[in-house]
Amino acid sequence: MSSFDFDLFVIGGGSGGVRAGRVTASLGKKVGVAEEYRFGGTCVIRGCVPKKLFVYASQYREHFEDAAGFGWSVGESTFNWEKLIEAKDREVGRLEGLYRLGLENNKATIFDSRAELVDAHTVKIVKTGQTVTAERIVIATGGSPGMPETLAGHQYGISSNEAFHLKELPKAIAIAGGGYIAVEFANIFHGLGVDTTLIYRGMEILSRFDGDLRRGLHKAMEKKGIRIILEDVFEKIEKRGDGRLAGTTLKGETLLADQIMFAIGRRPNTANLGLDRAGVELDEKGAIKVDLYSRTNVPNIFALGDVTDRVQLTPVAIHEAMCFIETEYRNNPTSPDHELIPTAVFSQPEIGTVGMSEEAAAKKFPEIEVYRAEFRPMKATLSGRVEKMIMKLLVNAADRKVVGAHILGHDAGEMAQLLGITLKAGCTKDDFDRTMAVHPTASEELVTMYAPSYRIRNGERV
Ligand code: NDP
Numbered sequence: 001m002s003s004f005d006f007d008l009f010v011i012g013g014g015s016g017g018v019r020a021g022r023v024t025a026s027l028g029k030k031v032g033v034a035e036e037y038r039f040g041g042t043c044v045i046r047g048c049v050p051k052k053l054f055v056y057a058s059q060y061r062e063h064f065e066d067a068a069g070f071g072w073s074v075g076e077s078t079f080n081w082e083k084l085i086e087a088k089d090r091e092v093g094r095l096e097g098l099y100r101l102g103l104e105n106n107k108a109t110i111f112d113s114r115a116e117l118v119d120a121h122t123v124k125i126v127k128t129g130q131t132v133t134a135e136r137i138v139i140a141t142g143g144s145p146g147m148p149e150t151l152a153g154h155q156y157g158i159s160s161n162e163a164f165h166l167k168e169l170p171k172a173i174a175i176a177g178g179g180y181i182a183v184e185f186a187n188i189f190h191g192l193g194v195d196t197t198l199i200y201r202g203m204e205i206l207s208r209f210d211g212d213l214r215r216g217l218h219k220a221m222e223k224k225g226i227r228i229i230l231e232d233v234f235e236k237i238e239k240r241g242d243g244r245l246a247g248t249t250l251k252g253e254t255l256l257a258d259q260i261m262f263a264i265g266r267r268p269n270t271a272n273l274g275l276d277r278a279g280v281e282l283d284e285k286g287a288i289k290v291d292l293y294s295r296t297n298v299p300n301i302f303a304l305g306d307v308t309d310r311v312q313l314t315p316v317a318i319h320e321a322m323c324f325i326e327t328e329y330r331n332n333p334t335s336p337d338h339e340l341i342p343t344a345v346f347s348q349p350e351i352g353t354v355g356m357s358e359e360a361a362a363k364k365f366p367e368i369e370v371y372r373a374e375f376r377p378m379k380a381t382l383s384g385r386v387e388k389m390i391m392k393l394l395v396n397a398a399d400r401k402v403v404g405a406h407i408l409g410h411d412a413g414e415m416a417q418l419l420g421i422t423l424k425a426g427c428t429k430d431d432f433d434r435t436m437a438v439h440p441t442a443s444e445e446l447v448t449m450y451a452p453s454y455r456i457r458n459g460e461r462v
Contacts, residue, residue: 002030002135003133004121004134004135005030005032005132005133005134006030006031006032006132006133006134007024007029007030007031007135008020008021008024008030008031008135008136008138009031009032009033009034009115009123009134009136009137009138010031010032010033010137010138011034011115011116011117011123011137011138011141011273012034012035012041012138012139012140012141012142012269012305012307013033013034013035013038013039013040013099013103013110014035014041014042014140014141014317015040015041015043015305015314015317015321016041016140016142016304016305016318016320016321017033017035017041017138017140017304017305017321018033018040018041018099018103019317019321019322020138020140020304020321020324020325021033021103022102023106023321023325024325024329025103025107026106027329030109031103031107031108031109032108032109032110032111032123032132032134033103033108033109033110033111034110034111034114034115034123034125035110035112036113036114036115036126038096039099039103039110040092040095040096041142042142042143042144043314044092044095044096044099045092045096046160046161046164047314048314049091049092050088050091050092051184051185051188053084053087053088053091054088054164054188054192055187055188055348057079057084057188058187058189058190058348059191059348060077060079060191061079061191061192061193062191062348062385065383065385066379066383066384067383068383069383070382070383079192081168081169085164085165085166111125111127113125113126113127113128114126114127116272116273116274117137117273117275117277117278117280118131118274118277118278119277119278120137120278120298120300120301121133121134121135121137121300122134124274135300136300136301136302136328137300137301137302138302138303138304138321138324139275139288139296139301139302139303139304139307140307140317140321141268141269141270141273141307142268142269142305142306142307143268143269143306143307143309143312144159144161144266144267144269145160145161145262145266145267146262146264146265146266147159147262147264148176148262148264151236151237152235153236153238153239153245154237154262156237156238156239156260157176157237157245157259157260157262158259158260158262159261159263160181160185160261160263162261163261166259169192169193169194170189170194170258170259171194171258172194172196172197172256172257172259173189173196173197173258173259173260173261174196174197174198174245174247174255174257174259174260174261175189175196175197175198175199175262175263176199176233176234176262177198177200177263177264177265178198178200178201178202178204178205179206179207179264179265180206180263180345181263182198182200182205182261182263182264183198183205183206183217183221183345183347184346184347185261186221186347187221187226187346187347190221190224190225190226191348196226196227197226197227197257198221198226198227198228198229199229199232199233199234199247199249199255200228200229200230200231200232201231201232201233202230203230203231204230205217205218205228205230206345206351208357209351209357210353210357210358210359210392210404210406211357211358212372212390212392212406213351213353213406213407216374216388216408217345217347217349217351220348220387220388221347221348223386223387224348232250232251233250234247234250234260235249235250236248237260243258244257244258245257245260247260266306267285267286268285268286268287268288268306268307268308269307270282270287270288271286275288278298278301279297280296280297280298280303281297285309287307287308287309288303288307288308289308290302290303290308290310292335292336293323293333293334294308294320294323294324294336302324302328304320304321305317305320305321308320310336310338311338311341313341313343316336316338319337322334323335323336340354340423340424341420342416342417342419342420342423343416344412344413346413349387349389349408349409349410349412350407350409350410350411350412351407351408351413352406352407352411352412352413352414352415352416352417352419353404353407353416354404354419354420355394355402355403356394356403357404357406358370358392358394358404358456360404361394361396361403361404361456362456363459364403365396365398365403366397366458367396367397367398367455367456367457367458368394368395368396368397368403368456369395369429369455370392370393370394370395370452370453370454370455370456371392371394371395371429371449371451371452371453372390372391372392372454373391373392373445373449373453374388374390374391375388375389375445376388376389377389377409377410377442378440378442379410387409388408389407389442390406390407390408390409391406391407391408391409391442391445391446391449392405392406393429393432393446393449395428395429395452399428400428400429400430401426401427401428401429402422402427402428402429402432403423404423405419405422405423405446409442410442411443415443432446433447433450435447
């Protein structure tokens with residue numbers, strides 16, 4: 001019989017924390033889970049889920065326009081922001097309930113409170129002042145949007161947190177950043193009819209993606225009417241007498257907007273958690289340092305998900321939680337596998353991708369074959385919409401393995417999931433070639449690109 005109150009105590013009720021708590025409790029262990037805000041964490045409450053609902057909402061304008069080419073006449077359409085927020089909040093509330101239910105059904109104890117470490121085995125429930133002890137502790141407190149604290153007037157800006165609860169839809173918005181969140185929200189706001197400008201410090205948006213797709217998406221966004229400013233950042237933000245914001249950039253331009261949003265990366269939530277009292281080490285960014293099994297330098301304390309700054313994605317946090325359970329409670333040491341993670345950017349058009357970019361593959365392998373198709377999707381023939389899909393496979397010429405697959409276009413995210421399986425399985429280009437096409441689909445291009453569009457040998461395109 002353990003002398004601790006709990007076998008496992010989890011701080012943070014997001015994707016990683018709830019999974020660790022729920023599954024450990026289902027094994028008959030005594031589990032406590034504390035969450036200071038709402039169960040579900042960033043993904044469910046103010047991230048992936050409400051974002052995707054917003055993406056759907058923002059696509060209807062184009063759907064209505066496209067309908068005419070197929071014989072439909074759609075009457076005048078109007079959009080109601082409050083109704084969308086209300087519906088989104090209802091769905092988020094439902095999902096939050098399911099997260100709690102999963103814990104309750106497995107007899108985990110829920111603490112609706114912030115929790116902080118007192119020492120390596122003791123946790124303080126801040127709301128009540130009660131302390132509890134646990135044999136093992138998991139920190140899964142996630143991250144929060146980074147704001148540019150040194151920028152004059154930064155307090156007038158919002159982050160994605162506030163974007164989900166704006167009282168009214170702005171007429172104009174400027175979004176700073178060139179990553180997932182900035183690009184997705186630029187498309188959302190534009191689709192909902194907001195005059196949208198994206199301002200990014202680098203030479204092209206989405207720095208970690210394949211160059212072809214980055215350029216392709218940039219072009220498509222501009223064609224829709226989103227303004228993209230590159231190689232510039234805000235220098236100051238001022239609030240004008242009429243309540244609007246004026247953002248002055250380093251290059252001297254002034255952008256007028258009703259909201260200015262920052263999406264410049266997320267920071268791990270490690271402040272004031274008592275980690276120092278327990279002796280848990282952080283890295284230079286303030287993220288918790290962990291070994292290959294998500295164990296911190298304190299042997300009974302583990303950390304999962306965004307608080308560890310490995311790969312900031314929901315499925316990664318969940319996977320890390322499952323590996324922790326395998327290792328600690330199923331006697332099967334399993335280290336999370338962070339290789340070949342498929343991912344999507346829910347821009348419009350979408351990006352779906354897995355594996356190396358062309359730039360990275362060309363650096364790594366002496367010779368790569370690039371299979372590339374750019375075409376007008378079938379639906380656009382009748383809708384008349386000017387849009388292009390891009391599909392690319394990158395193949396290591398030495399062993400014919402597909403090392404990267406990249407798609408820009410409708411349902412790219414859905415395709416990336418399946419491409420993820422093929423790359424994980426180590427499929428070669430020949431495996432793709434002998435796979436029958438599904439016709440007529442866009443994805444059939446992936447198995448019908450017989451000859452390389454070009455090769456890159458020792459870094460040179462040939
Ligand atoms: P990202 O890391 O994707 O992008 C951050 C962006 O901000 C980059 O363009 C970066 O530029 C820029 N930036 C960083 N610091 C500054 C600064 N001081 N001034 C100006 N620009 C700056 O972070 P996000 O905030 O967009 O998203 C956080 C994480 O959430 C992502 O990494 C992703 O893992 C996850 N996420 C995933 C989604 C999905 O799966 N669809 C959707 C949304 C979020 P540079 O490139 O030059 O460094």
